[in-house]
Amino acid sequence: MNHNSIKFIVDVGVGKSIENYLRDKGYDAKAVREIDPAMSDDNIIRLAATEKRMVVTMDKDFGELVYHSCMDHYGVLLLRLEDATVPEKLEVIKFLLGNYSSKIANCFCVFQKNKFRIKQINKPGYGVKP
Template sequence: MKAALKFLVDVGVGKNVEGWLRSQGFDTTALRDIDPRMADQDAQKLASTEGRIVITMDKDFGELVYRLQQKHVGVLLLRMNDAHKDEKLTAIKSILSQYGDQLNNSFSTFRNGKLRIRK
């Protein structure tokens, strides 16, 4: 699974998630290291070009995928606006262990402890 999954982590997700993904051997790029102010559309294009799943807390990615039909490799939207960094990390660990093989080419939304995956 690890070799197949590559991630682009949006700024709001947090450094601890980025660090954990890297420590687990996932090919991970953080927007904060490239351009923290990069437009969502540009971030989505970058992720698609590099074969990366976007991990974000920004609902605008839904508009890019559904309304604007922007090409993507996958989006994992964390609807956890007031979550502590440890809560986000716990969610990512759980999602990847249970559903990692289903994230490619899907738009997944995590909210209230549940993951919805749309292909």
């Protein structure tokens, strides 16, 4: 899989700099702030699943939607970077995409405290089928 074939939807809290970085690097990236900044999390994940986009977010509620509500998804990249500066967020995204872009589609991924976890969700009823 060419890394640029991953499509993203970037949640409002992640920041415009991440949206711009993804686009500058050739990724197909939509920004929730440009669609509807007040869009609910469940509508974000529905749109992402329909368009086969991975959600990039800093909102832990997406874990609830994927694991407990069993919503279809095409992957979530949860960045636990609440106190990070813009340059720090950019470095994390560069590192993750540079090292893991071929492994994250249709997975629930969490970056927290310099650790990265990728969990494939392949139970019946979980995730969007390729």
